[in-house]
Amino acid sequence: MxxxxxxxxxxxxxxxxxxxALPIGRNSPQRVAHGLYAELxxxxxxxxxxxxxRRTWLYRRQPSVVTGAFAPCAQPWLKTGAKDGVAAPPDPLRWHPLPVPENEPLDFVDGLRTVVVNGDADAQTGIAVHLVLANRSMTRRAFVNADGEMLVVAQQGRLVITTELGVLEVSPGEVALLPRGMAFKVAVDGPTRAxxxxxxxxxxxxxxxxxxxxxGLANARDFLAPVAAFESEAGDYEIVKKYGGALWGARxxxxxxxxxxWHGNLVPLKYDTARFNTIGSISFDHPDPSIFTVLTSPSDTPGTANCDFVIFPPRxxxxxxxxxxxxxxxxxxxxxxxxxHGQYDAKPEGFKPGGMSLHNCMVPHGPDTEAFAKATGAELAPQKLDDTLxxxxxxxxxxxxxxxxMEGGAIDAAYAECWAGLADGFKP
Structure with missing residues (x-):
């Protein structure tokens, strides 16, 4: 396709x-063409x-109010807000890549595993970071997140994301931005991690x-929105809604x-990080990582983001x-x-594709011993960082x-040892 x-x-x-099908000159005419319903x-x-x-007008065959009653859905791995975290020391943390289970059927929703949380969904502050481990497609099942928008970073396997506004195909190196409250489902073609x-x-x-x-940085024209497409196959659908930190299901x-x-500016988007126009120093000093910001969610304090999405691409x-x-x-x-994919220049060993790390507020971190030795001893010729994201x-x-x-078996207990070789080299 x-x-x-x-x-x-x-x-x-x-x-x-x-x-x-699209009304001209008005949003909600008395009678929408083709017997459709207008919905905002x-x-x-x-x-x-x-x-x-941000809003989008939808012209659909049946409005979204036509659904059954919701009942609680069990998904013990999905968490929301700081209240769902556990006490952790102010240490740098790192996790090894987790394999996609082979014997347990997991679609996008069932495969969500929350790694870190902060803020409060009801107060509309903060974020959660999840890992997706999936091995099957969502077919007659859709997911609606009423708590927040979702930025999906594909890492292993291709995702085909069907949304109310059309279809996005997202491969490793690309990301998808899915608006809060919009229904979607995800198809996979093998073991998938995101x-x-x-x-x-x-x-x-x-x-x-x-x-x-x-x-510079990410250009608006490189973000791609879908075109209208609709399913015509008859049959029941399960709707799974994330609402107030819990999952609810209806048929x-x-x-x-x-x-x-449809028409509007609240739309799902995909972006290929290879199109990011990297800005860097051409004189001296390593610039702040803010020059690699793709997207930002601002807070009430200017310059101090609720969340920045930053990439470190080839450069x-x-x-x-x-x-x-x-x-x-x-x-x-x-x-x-x-x-x-590839290798991160500050952690040549130990930080693997599919892995994760966490350095919280005021937790010291930086290049490991190997990266320090290489960087301080290298002849400073122009260098291309390639095969990295x-x-x-x-x-x-x-x-x-x-x-x-903290207890799932993937945490790297030896992470702090990567700095053990940074000896005192002071020579007065």
Whole structure:
């Protein structure tokens, strides 16, 4: 299947799968063409400033109110907000990659495993970070997250994400942004692993560029939205809704993917990180990691984000008389990292694709002994970092690991040993 897309971030999109289904000049006419229903999905308050207001009009075969009663759903690994974390020491933490189970059938929802949490979904602050371990597709099942939007970072295996507005195909190296409250399902074609940032705060947006100017980092035109598509197969559907930190299930006698036309700016998007225009130093010193920000969820404190999504893609290093890896530091922001593929330059050993690390607020961290020795002894010629893609979810709120993360067997108990060789070299 060849998919079509529309490009842009924050654009006012319009799409119809049947000609004439999209009203012209009005949002909710007395009678919608083709016997469809008009429905509004609002991602912000009605009175949010025009530049920040996000909403999409859907023209569908049946409105989303046509569903059965919800009952609790069991999923013991999915957690929400700081209240669901456990006490953890102020140590750097790292997890080995977890294999996708072979003998347990897991789709996207069943395979969600919460690693760290902060904030409060009801207060609309903070995020959770989940790992997805999936080996089967969602078929007559859909997921609706009423708590937050979801940023999905594919790491192993291709995802085909069917949403109410159309279909996104997401491969490792690409990410998908799924709006809060929009139904979706995920198909996989083998053992699949992905990272998910569940954002309860302000919706992700492109960061301001400041002195960089009008170009650089992630370009709006490289974000792709789907075109309208709807399912026509009859039959029941299970709807799983995340609401107030818990999962609820209901059954309905038709597909939720029945939107024939739509227009608006609250849309699912995909982005290929290979299109990121990296900015770096061409004189001296290693610049702050903020220059690698793809998306940001701002907080009420300017410059101190609820969440930043940052990537470390292939790039040239040319700075003179400079320690080129990230410097040793302690940060007021808390940093959760993952590795999609290749090698991270500050941790050549121990940090593997599919793995994770956590350096909370004011927890010291930086290059391991091997990276330090290599960086301080290298001849400083232009160097290309290739075959690498790491990312970071950075938040102003301290992360709380879950019991599963601390007790699930993947934690790297020897992580701190990677700095043991950093001896006192002071020579007065």
């Amino acid at each position: 060849t998919l079509r897309y529309q490009s842009g971030f924050g654009n006012e999109f319009a799409s119809e799968a049947v000609e004439g 999905l609002s991602g912000t308050a009605f009175t949010a400033p025009r530049a920040e207001n 990272y998910v940032c569940e954002n309860y705060g302000a919706p992700f947006r492109l960061p301001e560029l400041g002195p960089i100017g009008s170009n 309905q006698d038709h597909t939720p993917f029945n939107v024939v036309a 040239w290093l040319v700075a003179e008389d400079t320690f080129r890896p990230p410097w040793y530091h302690r940060n007021v922001m808390s940093e959760f990292m993952g590795l999609v 790491a990312f970071m979810f950075e938040s102003r709120w301290r992360f709380h690991p879950t019991a599963w993360a």
